[in-house]
Amino acid sequence: MRIIDIHTHPVFFNAGIEPAETQLIMRRARQLGFVHxxxxxDVLRFGRNPDxxxxxxxxxxxxxxxxxGRGFFIGFCALNPLLGEKVVRREVDRCVGGMGFRGIKLEVSCNAQHPAMAGVMRAAVEHDVPVLQHSWNQLNKRSRSYHSDPEDTCALARRWPNVRIIMAHLTGCGFRGIRAARGLDNLVVDTSGGGxxxxxxxxxxxxxxxxxxxYGSDLPIRDLPTAVGRITGAGLSASTQQRLLYDNAAELLRI
Ligand SMILES: [Zn+2]
Incomplete structure (x- = not known):
């Protein structure tokens, strides 16, 4: 089985920063069939509002x-939308335009419905790259002011139909988040997060x-065999499994 993992953090709170650790991740992943x-x-290393x-x-x-990784790892550009469109654009130009990154990653600097998101989305349109938005159930939580609920991420996809959105964390989105995503052809949900x-x-x-x-794992928070097992153990046909584990990500990233 060929696999692309759409959601990993090879460096996480500084762990994994040594070249030998990167090689170890790659070796293990390749044994399991991972291609990319x-x-x-390391998105939270400086807190939720990096400068x-x-x-x-x-x-x-x-x-x-x-x-x-010599082609094994594909980078997404981590951004803080609150730094403003000029700064955002400069970083996207540098990473996507200059260093071959293939997408944008948003964590918990602001909610997906914040006005500052417009600058990020315009950069995504210009560079024609997908945006991966961290999402987790925020019903009745004060953290929703900066933390996106699946409903917020779906609203973002609805507002920007020409941007491909990856709504992260199937477990955190839950059944309600899946229902919110119905009919949004520019949004996919990744299977990372939680058991x-x-x-x-x-x-x-x-x-x-x-x-x-x-398919996504959230490595190193989740281990790879468990993350893959949630796809292979779901009672899906072999071709659907292959679609989730490889084809959809390959199409999204134009590999
Ligand atoms: Zn993550």
Missing amino acids: MISLG EEQSRIINDETAEIMKR PEAGLVDYAVEQLGEHRVV
Whole structure:
């Protein structure tokens, strides 16, 4: 089985920064059939509001991981939308335009419905890259002011129909998040986050279609065999499994 992992953090709170650690991740992953991993960066290392220089440090590390991987790792540019459109544009130009990154990663600097998101989305349109938005159930939580609920991420996709959105964390989005994503052809949900839950992956495929569910692990928070097992153990046909584990991500990233 060929696998692309759409959601990994090879460096996480500085762990994994040594070249030998990158090689270890790659060796293990290749044994399991992984062809590519999307490296989203050490996104929370400086807290939830990194400044411009801290964002550059995070993205430079991703560039270094890409270099070590010789094509195995594909970088996404980690951004803080609150730094403003000029700063955002400069960093996207540098990472996507200059260093071959293939997407944008957003964490918890602001909610997906914040006005500052417009600058990020315009950069995504211009560079024609997908945007991966961290998402987790925020019903009745004060953190929703900066933390995106699946409903917020879906609203973003609705507002920007020409941008491909990856809504992260199937477990955190849950059945409600899957229902919110119905009919949004420019949005896929990644299967990372939390432990596998019986019924969730199959429900997502049933409600959204097999083209809109993409495998992700959230390495190193989740281990790879468990993350893959939630796809292979979901009672899906072999061709649907292959679609989730490889084809959808390959199409999304134009590999
Ligand atoms: Zn993550």
